[in-house]
Amino acid sequence: MSPTDGQDLPGLPTQRPFVTVDVAIFGVLQDELQVLLVQRPSLATEPYPGLWALPGGFIDVSADDSLEACARRKLAVKTGAVAPYLEQVGSWGSKARDPRGWSTTHLYFALLPADSIQLVPGANAADVRWWPVAGAGVRGRLAFDHAKLLAAAVERLRAKVEYTSLPAFLLPREFTLPDLQRAYEIVLGRPVEKSAFRTRVLAAGVVEPIDRQRQTGKRPAQLYRLASRSEPIYFPRTFEPKRD
Amino acid sequence: MSPTDGQDLPGLPTQRPFVTVDVAIFGVLQDELQVLLVQRPSLATEPYPGLWALPGGFIDVSADDSLEACARRKLAVKTGAVAPYLEQVGSWGSKARDPRGWSTTHLYFALLPADSIQLVPGANAADVRWWPVAGAGVRGRLAFDHAKLLAAAVERLRAKVEYTSLPAFLLPREFTLPDLQRAYEIVLGRPVEKSAFRTRVLAAGVVEPIDRQRQTGKRPAQLYRLASRSEPIYFPRTFEPKRD
DNA sequence: TCAATAGTGTCTCTTAGACACTATCGT
DNA sequence: ACGATAGTGTCTAAGAGACACTATTGA
Numbered sequence: 001m002s003p004t005d006g007q008d009l010p011g012l013p014t015q016r017p018f019v020t021v022d023v024a025i026f027g028v029l030q031d032e033l034q035v036l037l038v039q040r041p042s043l044a045t046e047p048y049p050g051l052w053a054l055p056g057g058f059i060d061v062s063a064d065d066s067l068e069a070c071a072r073r074k075l076a077v078k079t080g081a082v083a084p085y086l087e088q089v090g091s092w093g094s095k096a097r098d099p100r101g102w103s104t105t106h107l108y109f110a111l112l113p114a115d116s117i118q119l120v121p122g123a124n125a126a127d128v129r130w131w132p133v134a135g136a137g138v139r140g141r142l143a144f145d146h147a148k149l150l151a152a153a154v155e156r157l158r159a160k161v162e163y164t165s166l167p168a169f170l171l172p173r174e175f176t177l178p179d180l181q182r183a184y185e186i187v188l189g190r191p192v193e194k195s196a197f198r199t200r201v202l203a204a205g206v207v208e209p210i211d212r213q214r215q216t217g218k219r220p221a222q223l224y225r226l227a228s229r230s231e232p233i234y235f236p237r238t239f240e241p242k243r244d
Numbered sequence: 245m246s247p248t249d250g251q252d253l254p255g256l257p258t259q260r261p262f263v264t265v266d267v268a269i270f271g272v273l274q275d276e277l278q279v280l281l282v283q284r285p286s287l288a289t290e291p292y293p294g295l296w297a298l299p300g301g302f303i304d305v306s307a308d309d310s311l312e313a314c315a316r317r318k319l320a321v322k323t324g325a326v327a328p329y330l331e332q333v334g335s336w337g338s339k340a341r342d343p344r345g346w347s348t349t350h351l352y353f354a355l356l357p358a359d360s361i362q363l364v365p366g367a368n369a370a371d372v373r374w375w376p377v378a379g380a381g382v383r384g385r386l387a388f389d390h391a392k393l394l395a396a397a398v399e400r401l402r403a404k405v406e407y408t409s410l411p412a413f414l415l416p417r418e419f420t421l422p423d424l425q426r427a428y429e430i431v432l433g434r435p436v437e438k439s440a441f442r443t444r445v446l447a448a449g450v451v452e453p454i455d456r457q458r459q460t461g462k463r464p465a466q467l468y469r470l471a472s473r474s475e476p477i478y479f480p481r482t483f484e485p486k487r488d
Numbered sequence: 489t490c491a492a493t494a495g496t497g498t499c500t501c502t503t504a505g506a507c508a509c510t511a512t513c514g515t
Numbered sequence: 516a517c518g519a520t521a522g523t524g525t526c527t528a529a530g531a532g533a534c535a536c537t538a539t540t541g542a
Contacts, residue, residue, distance in 0.1 A: 011289065012344060013302045016260045019337070019348055045255065058257045059337070061346040066338035091335040091350050093263070093303070094310035100256060102305040104263055104348070106335050178494070196531055198495075218493040219539040236530095422521070440504055442522075462520040463512040 017093060017102040021070045022056030022146070024089070024107065024153035025079065027114025027130065028170045033186055034114065034130040035150060036078060040143055047099050048143035052131070054150065056105065071108040078128055081117040083110035084229065085169040089153050097145045109153040111169035134189070161187050165206040165233040168226050176214050176221035177201065206233045261337060261346040265314045266300030266390070268333070268351065268397035269323065271358025271374065272414045277430055278358065278374040279394060280322060284387055291343050292387035296375070298394065300349065315352040322372055325361040327354035328473065329413040333397050341389045353397040355413035378433070405431050409450040409477040412470050420458050420465035421445065450477045 025036040037052040055078045064070035068086070075083055086108055093104030119128045131138045133154055140147055160166055167183035168175075177198055184192050201207060207224035214221045227233075269280040281296040299322045308314035312330070319327055330352055337348030363372045375382045377398055384391060404410055411427035412419075421442055428436050445451065451468035458465045471477075 012262055013304070015305050017263050017303055017305060018256055019261050019263060059261055059346075059348075060257070061259050061261060061339070065340075067335065067348065088334055090332050091311065093350065095305070096309075102303070104303075104311065104350070106337065106348070176494085193532060193534090194494090195496075195534085199530090215540085216493075217541055218491085219495085219541095221494055420521085437505060437507090438521090439507085439523075443504090459513085460520080461514055462518085463514095463522085465521055 015102075017104050018098075018100070019059045020056055020103060020105045021059060021067060021074060022054040022105050022107050022149060023071050023075050023086075024054055024109040024150055025075060025083070026109060026111050026133075026153075026157065026170070027117075028183060028186055029114045029130055031182075031186060033133045035133050035138075035153075036119070037129065037131050037138070037142075038078065039127040051141065051143040052138065053143035054107075054146050055128075067106050068108070071106070071110075075110055078120055079112065079117045080120050081112060083112045083169075085111040085166065085232070087156075089149075089156050092145065092149065105149070107149050107153060109157060111157075111166060113170060113172045116172060158188060160232075163235045165201075165204070165226075165235075168206065169232070174210060174212075174223045174225050176223055177207075178221055180207070180224075200235060204233050204235050259346075261348050262342075262344070263303045264300055264347060264349045265303060265311060265318060266298040266349050266351050266393060267315050267319050267330075268298055268353040268394055269319060269327070270353060270355050270377075270397075270401065270414070272427060272430055273358045273374055275426075275430060277377045279377050279382070279397075280363070280372065281375050281382065281386075282322065283371040295385065295387040296382065297387040298351075298390050299372075311350050312352070315350070315354075319354055322364055323356065323361045324364050325356060327356045327413075329355040329410065329476070331400075333393075333400050336389065336393065349393070351393050351397060353401060355401075355410060357414060357416045360416060402432060404476075407479045409445070409448070409470075409479075412450065413476070418454060418456075418467045418469055420467055421451075422465055424451070424468075444479060448477050448479050 027034055027036070036055060038055050040046060040048050040051050040053055042050045055074055057074065059067070059070050064073065068088070071086060071088075072082070075081075075086070087110075089107040089109055091104060091106045093102070095102045097103055097105075114130065119130075133150075138147075138150070142150065157166065161184060167187050168180060170183050170187075171179055180201065181192055181194065181197050184197070205227055208227045210223050210225055212223045214223055271278055271280070280299060282299050284290060284292050284295050284297055286294045299318055301318065303311070303314050308317060312332070315330060315332075316326070319325075319330070331354075333351040333353055335348060335350045337346070339346045341347055341349075358374065363374075377394075382391075382394070386394065401410065405428060411431050412424060414427050414431075415423055424445065425436055425438065425441050428441070449471055452471045454467050454469055456467045458467055
């Protein structure tokens with residue numbers, strides 16, 4: 001197959017944008033919401049050398065059957081794991097966002113239990129590490145338009161957390177209700193009322209109790225697991241605090 | 245500039261998907277939610293000849309500065325109008341969705357006052373017309389994967405209508421509250437309670453009264469216009485009917 | 489018995505939903 | 516006066532938010 005196959009069929013444009021997929025992988029570490037970033041290679045031939053970026057890259061039209069498959073592949077390459085939750089955030093494309101030319105990117109975000117995975121520095125990424133989302137360490141120092149992409153992913157995540165069970169995908173398979181409540185508080189960045197939280201989560205059927213409790217020094221807590229390991233639950237109302 | 249410019253820079257993939265933008269343009273006509281479709285040319289060299297499809301097509305990397313600009317261009321070409329509301333729904337891409345090869349599409353949906361525009365049959369589209377969204381006339385007879393795309397756009401629209409002022413963008417610049425309520429009912433496909441509707445819409449500051457009323461045979465109705473002509477308003481709660 | 493965390497009960501207040509009622513036009 | 520549509524008021528019930536209270540462990 002020649003390298004220009006499919007580039008010159010009649011009616012198809014000869015000049016095409018290049019197409020990438022980026023993934024914002026979120027986890028909770030040290031009681032903080034963090035995002036997985038990779039460091040770009042320090043080669044003068046590469047754009048933004050040495051800067052941090054969302055993991056991602058070009059579509060491989062011979063290896064990737066679809067955009068989502070491409071996102072899952074890039075996720076697996078960095079984490080060696082299959083994320084329990086993956087969702088498309090949107091797409092961006094313009095002449096200016098990549099110095100190499102007209103480009104589009106399809107942005108996904110993934111949630112996973114951060115302590116369950118091993119980071120995998122890749123051939124094309126000097127380093128891989130978690131960065132706190134709230135911290136200023138990352139702000140404004142990301143390659144390409146990734147600061148904007150990350151902000152969009154965080155905004156989407158925070159918005160959906162108000163009315164879905166998404167934070168459960170940040171926890172290991174078995175967890176307690178206080179664990180889950182803490183995950184909500186970490187993502188939202190504000191405290192959540194305990195009684196209302198428990199009522200809502202249990203009424204919505206997000207979780208089901210298992211026949212075990214967590215033994216700590218204090219009163220033991222009932223262990224739960226997700227009722228639906230793959231799909232999030234949507235709540236009828238939100239967690240938003242009462243307006244004043 | 246040679247036709248392969250930008251195709252062979254070092255590090256860039258030589259094989260790229262082709263990139264399209266599609267737009268689901270919605271309007272209310274004959275008391276129904278309708279979508280603008282174009283008929284594909286009846287040429288054997290074109291895929292899906294004669295079938296109906298969402299307006300759209302390839303990115304023109306020399307004419308389009310961004311994906312959204314491309315969507316606005318395609319919208320203007322068919323309607324001659326600038327839509328008061330345009331939102332990205334998502335993107336799809338795979339090897340299989342277009343017989344000509346690996347392709348991606350970026351789907352937008354637009355809302356506009358249907359009676360304010362003139363349809364413009366284009367060079368590459370045999371015909372343009374409105375189709376009822378609910379009707380079976382369109383179902384399963386769309387080109388490419390556009391049935392799926394249209395379903396996604398309708399789903400997004402319906403979901404957002406529950407908690408936003410989107411239907412206002414389907415009305416002319418001046419309208420009455422009963423007009424607006426009717427627009428909600430048409431999009432949602434179910435009746436909306438009058439009193440709660442008015443309370444919510446007015447409390448949210450969606451509209452502002454103008455110094456005129458609509459004279460019909462009956463009691464005249466106060467005319468309003470959008471408080472914010474460009475941005476939709478988000479309600480704190482939804483219009484969903486009480487569960488049983 | 490105390491500290492600490494898990495889990496429940498109770499009160500209030502807001503708001504949606506239902507629906508009846510009033511208001512204003514033309515005929 | 517009446518039909519028809521515009522617009523308001525009232526009652527009820529459900530759920531959120533606040534917060535106090537009880538429960539269960541180890542030390």
